[in-house]
Amino acid sequence: MSDDRLGITGEVASGDRRNERIVTRxxxxxxxxxIATTVAIFAVLLDNAFSFFYGQRLHEAVLGATLxxxxxxxxxxxxxxWAPYHAxxxxxxxxxxxxxxxxxVGAAFISIPIGTATAIYLSEYASERVRGVLKPTLExxxxxxxxxYGFFAISFITxxxxxxxxxxxxxxxxxxxxxxxxxxxxxxxIPMVSSISEDAMSSxxxxxxxxAYGLGATKQEVSTQVVLPASISGILASYILAVSRAxxxxxxxxxxAGHRSQMTLNPFVEIQTMTAYMVQMARGEAALxxxxxxxxxxxxxxxxxxxxxxNLLNDWVKRRYREVYR
Amino acid sequence: MSETELEIDVDREEDADEETTSDExxxxxxxxxxxxxxxxxxxxxxxxxxENKVTAMIGPSGCGKSTFLRCINRxxxxxxxxxxxxEVRFRGKNVYDDDVDxxxxxxxxxxxxxxxxxxxxxxxxxxxxxxxIQNKTDNLDESVxxxxxxxxLWDEVKDQLDSSGLDLSGGQQQRLCIARAIAPDPExxxxxxxxxxxxxxxxxxxxxxxxxxxxxxxxxxxxxxxQQAARISDKTAVFLTGGELVEFDDTxxxxxxxxxxxxxxxxxxxxx
Numbered sequence: 001m002s003d004d005r006l007g008i009t010g011e012v013a014s015g016d017r018r019n020e021r022i023v024t025r026x027x028x029x030x031x032x033x034x035i036a037t038t039v040a041i042f043a044v045l046l047d048n049a050f051s052f053f054y055g056q057r058l059h060e061a062v063l064g065a066t067l068x069x070x071x072x073x074x075x076x077x078x079x080x081x082w083a084p085y086h087a088x089x090x091x092x093x094x095x096x097x098x099x100x101x102x103x104x105v106g107a108a109f110i111s112i113p114i115g116t117a118t119a120i121y122l123s124e125y126a127s128e129r130v131r132g133v134l135k136p137t138l139e140x141x142x143x144x145x146x147x148x149y150g151f152f153a154i155s156f157i158t159x160x161x162x163x164x165x166x167x168x169x170x171x172x173x174x175x176x177x178x179x180x181x182x183x184x185x186x187x188x189x190i191p192m193v194s195s196i197s198e199d200a201m202s203s204x205x206x207x208x209x210x211x212a213y214g215l216g217a218t219k220q221e222v223s224t225q226v227v228l229p230a231s232i233s234g235i236l237a238s239y240i241l242a243v244s245r246a247x248x249x250x251x252x253x254x255x256x257a258g259h260r261s262q263m264t265l266n267p268f269v270e271i272q273t274m275t276a277y278m279v280q281m282a283r284g285e286a287a288l289x290x291x292x293x294x295x296x297x298x299x300x301x302x303x304x305x306x307x308x309x310x311n312l313l314n315d316w317v318k319r320r321y322r323e324v325y326r
Numbered sequence: 327m328s329e330t331e332l333e334i335d336v337d338r339e340e341d342a343d344e345e346t347t348s349d350e351x352x353x354x355x356x357x358x359x360x361x362x363x364x365x366x367x368x369x370x371x372x373x374x375x376x377e378n379k380v381t382a383m384i385g386p387s388g389c390g391k392s393t394f395l396r397c398i399n400r401x402x403x404x405x406x407x408x409x410x411x412x413e414v415r416f417r418g419k420n421v422y423d424d425d426v427d428x429x430x431x432x433x434x435x436x437x438x439x440x441x442x443x444x445x446x447x448x449x450x451x452x453x454x455x456x457x458x459i460q461n462k463t464d465n466l467d468e469s470v471x472x473x474x475x476x477x478x479l480w481d482e483v484k485d486q487l488d489s490s491g492l493d494l495s496g497g498q499q500q501r502l503c504i505a506r507a508i509a510p511d512p513e514x515x516x517x518x519x520x521x522x523x524x525x526x527x528x529x530x531x532x533x534x535x536x537x538x539x540x541x542x543x544x545x546x547x548x549x550x551x552x553q554q555a556a557r558i559s560d561k562t563a564v565f566l567t568g569g570e571l572v573e574f575d576d577t578x579x580x581x582x583x584x585x586x587x588x589x590x591x592x593x594x595x596x597x598x
Binding site: 127128205207208209210211212213214215216217218221225226229230 | 399401404406429430431432433436437439441443444445446455456459460503506507510
């Protein structure tokens with residue numbers, strides 16, 4: 001140190017650099033956990049799903065076990081009857097996908113308009129005081145356990161709202177019905193749409209609002225013509241996340257919509273979603289290693305691929321629209 | 327909304343004790359005070375802004391000059407904590423009267439901001455925006471061209487009207503914002519330090535433009551640059567810290583022979 005006339009060689013405090021290295025390693029390790037988990041889940045799903053189709057797990061097949069075709073991939077993907085417990089079982093996954101999409105689309109019709117309107121209100125119209133009340137309320141809504149939402153659906157939405165209203169209109173509504181599932185998943189995903197959209201809108205520079213107000217634009221014009229287009233990438237991202245959440249939603253739809261897999265677009269009958277089927281199967285009615293049991297993984301894999309594709313779509317949308325507006 | 331929503335009092339009183347100049351008054355403030363919460367930003371401002379002239383507002387930062395400007399077209403309404411007392415008369419009508427719609431007011435009083443803020447839209451769409459929301463869409467292309475010519479930008483952008491306004495340089499963006507503000511043909515143009523974010527060449531272009539604009543419009547410009555005020559304005563108002571209007575007179579007088587010692591000190595750089 002004696003020749004250090006500049007005072008820039010050597011360490012400011014001894015051990016600093018080693019600390020830096022340790023901190024970096026720890027942080028890296030934590031980040032690696034998420035990646036490892038994702039990879040592991042995908043591997044387990046793929047491995048087990050393989051045995052649903054071919055009687056052996058993928059790693060066993062790779063190691064040379066003889067395959068025993070049980071369910072055809074084409075039959076699985078295109079079949080319109082899902083009846084694993086039946087004397088003549090069928091494993092066509094379409095009724096489950098149909099159930100999931102029915103709920104998802106219905107929920108989107110509720111969460112997207114209401115969530116977007118809430119976001120616009122919070123970001124452009126509400127006073128500080130109203131915002132201070134409404135935002136925490138939405139966060140509470142987001143924090144309610146989904147099983148409670150499911151209970152709310154069968155104890156309130158169906159008996160007090162869906163059945164009286166639609167039976168008066170001449171529909172026959174079963175106790176478990178897709179409509180209650182749509183409503184409850186829709187409500188559940190409103191906070192997701194509203195809070196992410198509101199973040200996107202609030203981050204639009206105030207300069208742009210001032211420019212429009214200065215030209216004599218009304219609040220509505222500023223919201224729809226300036227703020228919405230400038231925050232569209234975040235808003236679309238919120239829609240995709242909400243849809244993704246609706247696809248994966250389990251407890252509420254299991255309680256509200258029931259366990260009868262069928263190909264139908266009628267929202268007033270009992271249906272089964274992919275997730276509801278997985279709950280039913282995982283409760284242990286089927287023995288380990290049987291086709292029925294392994295179907296859990298095949299359905300899980302389909303579910304995983306659906307939510308994964310929503311995530312990829314999300315990334316694409318972000319890139320596509322961010323370029324245009326900043 | 328039509329232009330007529332802002333009722334205009336045509337027979338405004340001509341007080342005998344008014345200034346000796348025969349200038350028409352476009353904007354007049356009387357006892358104008360502004361608070362942000364508990365903090366007073368302006369103190370009893372009385373000022374008469376002549377028509378078709380450039381009026382500059384100068385003063386150290388925090389003196390309330392921007393607040394003053396934002397009272398004229400009620401942009402301060404956007405700030406929750408802001409409270410205004412006194413009157414701002416636009417052609418004799420107090421713009422803070424209950425029957426005045428700030429949206430209609432802002433269609434008569436345009437504004438240009440400190441930082442160029444074009445919309446993330448094409449150049450054409452930027453200039454046309456005010457015309458569209460005000461339903462002045464007859465001969466839209468012509469109006470866009472006229473505004474761009476007046477803003478001395480036409481020759482530079484005429485071949486790229488459909489490219490984004492954000493692709494222009496800072497100075498061009500600011501002239502685009504000026505074109506956007508004058509396209510719907512307001513009567514007064516408020517400018518809040520319009521050149522402070524620009525380089526010297528762009529600044530000088532904006533200054534030339536401001537002098538040019540005063541032929542057709544009443545221009546009120548806030549600047550922290552005293553030389554700029556001296557170069558471009560006909561009248562100068564000097565605000566000092568605390569939100570007080572210390573002196574308001576012909577620019578020449580303010581810079582050569584101010585009445586108030588504090589103005590003299592400020593102009594000569596002794597403080598502020």
